[in-house]
Every structure is written in C-alpha cells, then in structure tokens.
Amino acid sequence: MTTPKPISQSSLARPAVSNSLSVSPTATFHSPPASSSFMASLALRAAAKQLKPFSTEDIKILLLENVNQTGRDILSGQGYQVEFHKASLPEDQLIEKIRDVHVIGIRSKTKLTAKVLQEAKNLLVIGCFCIGTNQVDLDYAAKQGIAVFNSPFANSRSVAELVIAEIISLARQLGDRSNELHRGTWNKVSAKCWEVRGKTLGIVGYGHIGSQLSVLAEAMGMNVIYYDVVSLMAIGTARQVPTLEALLGEADFVTLHVPETPETKNMLGAKQFEQMKNGSYLINASRGTVVDIPALIKAMRAGKVAGAALDVYPNEPAGNGDYFTTDLNPWAEELRGLNNIILTPHIGGSTEEAQRAIGIEVADALVRYINQGVTLGSVNLPEVNMRQLTLDESNHARIIYIHRNVPGVLRRVNEILGDHNVDKQISDSKGDIAYLMADVSDVRPEDIKDIRDSLDGLSSRILTRVLY
Ligand SMILES: NC(=O)C1=CN([C@@H]2O[C@H](COP(=O)(O)OP(=O)(O)OC[C@H]3O[C@@H](n4cnc5c(N)ncnc54)[C@H](O)[C@@H]3O)[C@@H](O)[C@H]2O)C=CC1
Numbered sequence: 456m457t458t459p460k461p462i463s464q465s466s467l468a469r470p471a472v473s474n475s476l477s478v479s480p481t482a483t484f485h486s487p488p489a490s491s492s493f494m495a496s497l498a499l500r501a502a503a504k505q506l507k508p509f510s511t512e513d514i515k516i517l518l519l520e521n522v523n524q525t526g527r528d529i530l531s532g533q534g535y536q537v538e539f540h541k542a543s544l545p546e547d548q549l550i551e552k553i554r555d556v557h558v559i560g561i562r563s564k565t566k567l568t569a570k571v572l573q574e575a576k577n578l579l580v581i582g583c584f585c586i587g588t589n590q591v592d593l594d595y596a597a598k599q600g601i602a603v604f605n606s607p608f609a610n611s612r613s614v615a616e617l618v619i620a621e622i623i624s625l626a627r628q629l630g631d632r633s634n635e636l637h638r639g640t641w642n643k644v645s646a647k648c649w650e651v652r653g654k655t656l657g658i659v660g661y662g663h664i665g666s667q668l669s670v671l672a673e674a675m676g677m678n679v680i681y682y683d684v685v686s687l688m689a690i691g692t693a694r695q696v697p698t699l700e701a702l703l704g705e706a707d708f709v710t711l712h713v714p715e716t717p718e719t720k721n722m723l724g725a726k727q728f729e730q731m732k733n734g735s736y737l738i739n740a741s742r743g744t745v746v747d748i749p750a751l752i753k754a755m756r757a758g759k760v761a762g763a764a765l766d767v768y769p770n771e772p773a774g775n776g777d778y779f780t781t782d783l784n785p786w787a788e789e790l791r792g793l794n795n796i797i798l799t800p801h802i803g804g805s806t807e808e809a810q811r812a813i814g815i816e817v818a819d820a821l822v823r824y825i826n827q828g829v830t831l832g833s834v835n836l837p838e839v840n841m842r843q844l845t846l847d848e849s850n851h852a853r854i855i856y857i858h859r860n861v862p863g864v865l866r867r868v869n870e871i872l873g874d875h876n877v878d879k880q881i882s883d884s885k886g887d888i889a890y891l892m893a894d895v896s897d898v899r900p901e902d903i904k905d906i907r908d909s910l911d912g913l914s915s916r917i918l919t920r921v922l923y
C-alpha cells in the first residue's frame with residue numbers, strides 16, 4: 456500500500472490552459488473566478504483574524520435545492536450545522552424547518568413568502584444561490600431584520616450561451632429533426648430553416664445576461680436591438696429601441712431577460728404576439744410569468760410564431776421527476792404537442808462553472824454577515840462594511856442594531872453607547888430600514904449585556920446582534 460501524497464500548493468495550481476479542447480471537458484475547463492471578489496474572498500479567508508461572534512457550532516443552516524458543494528464546504532468549514540436537501544420543500548415542511556434555523560440557502564423554487572418568514576423567528580439571513588430574488592418577500596424580510604444575499608452575475612454567461620444554442624436550434628428546427636430520427640424517421644428538409652447570420656435579435660432587458668448575449672450574437676453576424684426601461688450604453692453595434700412594440704416589429708428572434716416584477720407579468724401576451732413579425736421566434740429564460748403561455752400556444756398554432764424555447768414556467772416542480780403535467784400547469788400537454796418548441800427544465804444557469812462560482816460567492820457573503828455583520832451585496836438591507844476585528848482586539852464587541860428609520864434613533868443609540876469607548880461607528884439606511892454597526896473597546900461581559908438590553912428596549916428596534 457502506498458501512502459497518499461500530501462496535496463502540495465503546486466498540485467492545486469491551475470494547469471496551463473490548452474488550446475486544444477479535444478479531451479474531456481472536465482480535464483480542460485476550469486471555473487473562472489465569479490469576479491474579482493472571488494480572489495479577494497480567498498485572500499480574506501487566508502488572512503482573516505477570526506472574529507468569534509459566538510460559538511459557530513450554534514448556527515443552524517438549512518440548504519435546499521441542491522446548493523453546490525463549494526458553498527456547502529465553506530459553510531461546514533466554519534463549523535456551522537448544515538442540513539442539506541436536494542429539492543425544495545412543500546410549504547408545510549418548510550415552515551416546520553425554518554422555525555429552527557438561523558440561515559436558509561435556496562435557489563429559485565423555494566417561496567419565502569411573508570407567511571413562511573413570519574414563522575422564522577431565529578432567521579438572520581437568506582442566501583439565494585442564484586440571480587433572481589423574486590421568490591423572497593424582500594420587504595417583509597427587511598422589516599424583520601433578515602438580510603438577503605444573491606449572486607448577481609455568476610450564471611449570466613451560462614444563460615447567454617444557452618440562448619445562443621437555442622437561436623440556432625430554432626432556426627434549423629433541430630429539436631424536431633432530432634426527435635423524428637429518435638423515432639426512426641428520416642426527414643431531410645430545408646423549407647423554413649434559416650441561417651442566423653444577418654437576422655435581427657431583439658433583446659428585452661439589456662442587463663447582465665442581455666448584454667453578454669448581445670456580444671455573442673454579434674459575433675455570429677446577427678444585428679442586435681434591445682429594449683430596456685433604462686437608457687443603457689450599447690455594446691458593439693447594438694442599438695436601443697424606444698419601445699417594446701418597436702422591438703417586436705423589427706426582431707426575427709425575441710429573447711426575454713427581465714426580472715419578475717408586476718410590470719413584466721404577461722409582458723408578452725396576445726397583443727405583443729400580434730406585433731411580432733410573421734414567422735419570428737420567442738425565447739424565454741427569464742421567469743415563467745413574463746409570457747402568457749396560452750397566448751403563445753395560439754400564436755404558434757396560427758404560424759405567427761415559428762418556434763419557441765422556454766426554460767421557465769409559471770409553476771415549476773420542487774424537484775426532478777415526471778411532474779411537467781396539466782396538474783402543474785393546465786396547458787402543459789398542449790405546449791408539449793407543438794412543433795419547433797424547445798422545453799428545458801430551468802437549466803439556464805445550470806453549469807458546473809456557474810454553480811461552483813455561485814456556491815462560493817453566496818456562502819462567503821453569508822459567512823461575512825454571520826461572523827462580522829457586513830452587509831455588502833445585500834439586496835434588501837443598506838450596504839454597510841467595517842473592517843474585521845482581529846484577535847488582538849480581544850475586549851472589543853461589535854454592536855449591530857437594525858432599526859426602523861425614524862427620527863431621533865441615533866441620539867438614543869449614542870446615549871446608550873456614550874458611556875463606552877466607541878472605536879468606530881457606521882450607519883446607513885435604505886427606505887424604512889437602517890443598519891448601524893459600532894465597534895466598542897474595553898467592554899466587560901456585563902457591559903455587553905447592558906448594551907444589548909438597552910438597545911432591545913428602544914421602540915425603533917428590529918434586531919440587535921452583539922458579536923464578541
Ligand atoms: N433561466 C435561468 O436559469 C436564469 C434566469 N434568470 C432570470 O433572468 C433575469 C435577468 O437577469 P440579469 O440579466 O442578470 O438581470 P439584470 O438585473 O442584470 O438585467 C435586467 C434588465 O431588465 C431591465 N428591466 C427591468 N424591468 C423591465 C421592463 N419592465 N421592461 C424592460 N426592461 C426591464 C432592467 O433595467 C435591466 O437592465 C433574472 O431576473 C432572472 O429572473 C437569471 C439567471 C438564470
């Protein structure tokens with residue numbers, strides 16, 4: 456038997472990237488860092504002089520929806536108690552579980568509504584291991600002092616690449632030809648099959664995904680136009696158009712990249728399908744509520760829309776299995792019966808690269824928030840940063856006071872902290888909610904209890920945390 460070699464630094468280093476991609480993808484593709492914050496976070500973890508908030512083993516984390524191993528490792532590595540589930544949970548089970556935990560990690564399926572969150576008495580923070588945060592009642596969470604973090608662009612490229620694949624697949628009716636041949640039918644046709652070169656791609660929502668897609672589509676010789684509610688700099692030779700109607704009247708391919716909001720609900724309905732060019736194509740990898748599916752079915756049957764690719768649906772199952780039926784969405788069978796329609800199970804962001812990067816980015820944000828109270832990147836609380844206390848500062852405590860943003864609060868907080876040596880203090884607000892952090896030195900355990908009790912007694916209080 457041979458003794459395993461210790462892992463050396465050099466064996467962890469990235470091998471040189473080969474120009475040839477002819478070997479297994481797993482051997483040649485490496486996750487690019489999600490952002491420069493990835494390297495910064497590695498450096499932080501290496502250099503951190505740990506601030507011990509309280510025993511990290513007391514922190515209970517519930518991870519749903521198959522959060523990537525990278526995220527699980529970071530959280531377990533902190534000593535937190537991590538419970539992991541592959542799927543999301545039905546509401547009654549979710550309510551049972553959420554009562555007990557300090558942290559929940561989800562992806563797009565788990566609905567954290569006010570009804571669910573009001574049961575989550577110990578919950579400090581929610582990690583959305585994805586881009587979208589529409590599945591969480593963000594305002595309600597903020598009012599309870601629960602921070603929410605996401606990963607704003609680690610899967611954008613994966614979605615853009617999927618859409619590129621779909622544009623060509625729809626133009627060439629690839630899905631239908633492949634299905635026919637799987638059934639044994641040879642059907643060599645060129646009628647109504649097109650090159651994408653010289654065609655116009657209309658991007659609705661020119662954010663992280665829409666703008667990535669713009670670059671890739673131009674590289675294939677497409678003309679790109681886009682519609683967005685804000686005025687945005689065009690990349691390459693893309694061109695912003697003033698209205699959705701203008702985009703629909705000009706585009707051969709329409710692709711949706713807007714968030715789920717009240718304004719985007721049924722953004723593509725009967726009227727908009729009428730405004731599209733005859734024989735154009737629709738792609739939706741945003742949210743299922745953005746397209747009125749019965750109207751799409753009609754437009755496809757009428758030949759107005761020549762093909763569609765859908766990755767998202769108004770109702771999606773909690774886990775994998777034979778669930779894409781009329782029980783879930785009444786029109787499911789009609790949709791499945793159409794020609795030239797690509798139906799994928801919400802896999803836009805499902806690549807190894809994206810999921811690994813998201814796991815790291817969101818887990819790091821959770822650790823920073825739990826251990827240091829730093830809210831950088833939070834989508835519902837003011838973003839407040841303060842350097843980490845070090846072990847040299849052993850008699851220091853970090854006070855975190857989340858409160859309603861009403862007049863006079865800072866005076867009252869400073870009356871409480873005024874008898875102590877406040878080294879640093881920072882405060883910021885977002886709408887009705889404010890977040891204050893103060894580092895206090897030379898405090899004894901009884902001082903800490905007094906400070907906490909006094910802050911808890913203020914009428915503006917939402918949540919007090921003391922990290923020491
Ligand atoms: N299928 C999948 O697996 C994935 C789906 N998504 C979805 O894609 C959406 C877009 O993602 P990103 O590009 O990262 O978001 P983003 O926030 O970077 O860009 C969204 C753009 O839409 C624009 N917008 C918002 N409301 C609009 C409206 N009513 N009309 C026109 N434009 C509007 C915004 O101004 C912004 O430029 C996400 O919100 C998420 O729901 C994201 C990742 C993966």
Ligand SMILES: O=C(O)CCC(=O)C(=O)O
Pocket residue numbers: 562563564584585586587588610801804805
């Ligand atoms: O991968 C997922 O579960 C969700 C992807 C998505 O829709 C998002 O990131 O918003």
